[in-house]
Amino acid sequence: MNYSAVLLISIVTVSTACSQRGPVAERRETRECLSWRSMKTAPVPPDVQARLQADCEKSTLSVPEHR
Secondary structure (H helix, E strand, O other): OOHHHHHHHHHHHHHHHHHOOOOOOOOOOOHHHHHHHHHOOOOOOHHHHHHHHHHHHHHHHHOOOOO
16 A cells, blocks of 8 residues: 555645635624724723723624625
């Protein structure tokens, strides 16, 4: 038995099996989420942070999923 041929076939099989990936979901950022993420480390009051986060969550519910 030719072990180098078996080894080559095994490597090719494993590498192609591992490389198959499904479609990657595209993440769409809304203006509200961009604003919230940019202000996460800013020194703002907690109520402002909570409002920005709530606005982001609300805006992502209204954005249709892109396929």
